[in-house]
Amino acid sequence: MSLVKFKRRPFRDLISSDFFDMDDFFDNRMWDSDLLRGRFWNGKTIDPAMNIKETDENFEIELAAPGFGKKDFNVTIDNGCLNISAEKSTSEEEKDETYTRREFSYDSFERSLQLPESVKQEEVKAKYDDGILSFQLTKKEEAKKQKPKVIEVS
Structure with a gap:
């Protein structure tokens, strides 16, 4: 014991x-x-899912951000870093003789990606459609995959 x-x-x-x-x-x-x-x-801070795909010509980035509008996003490139942030708030109020109901919500997120030196920063394109924020980052010519040179044997 x-x-x-x-x-x-x-x-x-x-x-x-x-x-x-x-x-x-x-x-x-x-x-x-x-x-x-x-x-x-009561506020929500989310970390949206992200897909990054590299092709011979560019990088393609997809960021899942449903519920936001195009005006909610703030996208900048600063010192070779792609900064993506969004924020939105909603408010709803309902009044009756016996009660008042007021609800609100706040959603935001921030993501930052260090861009490779092979990206043309001045040609970055963004598009928001059906809850997906898409980016296309074009590669510089020297970074694009070169076709193999065929050498003829004599």
């Missing part, structure tokens, strides 16, 4: 125990970004 210490104030004892690290508690749990994005935070 082993003796087990009885704890009358378990939370206070937990904080003062050797198994509880106060810094770790606040750094990794309480303020964790997933916690703030979850049920305790």
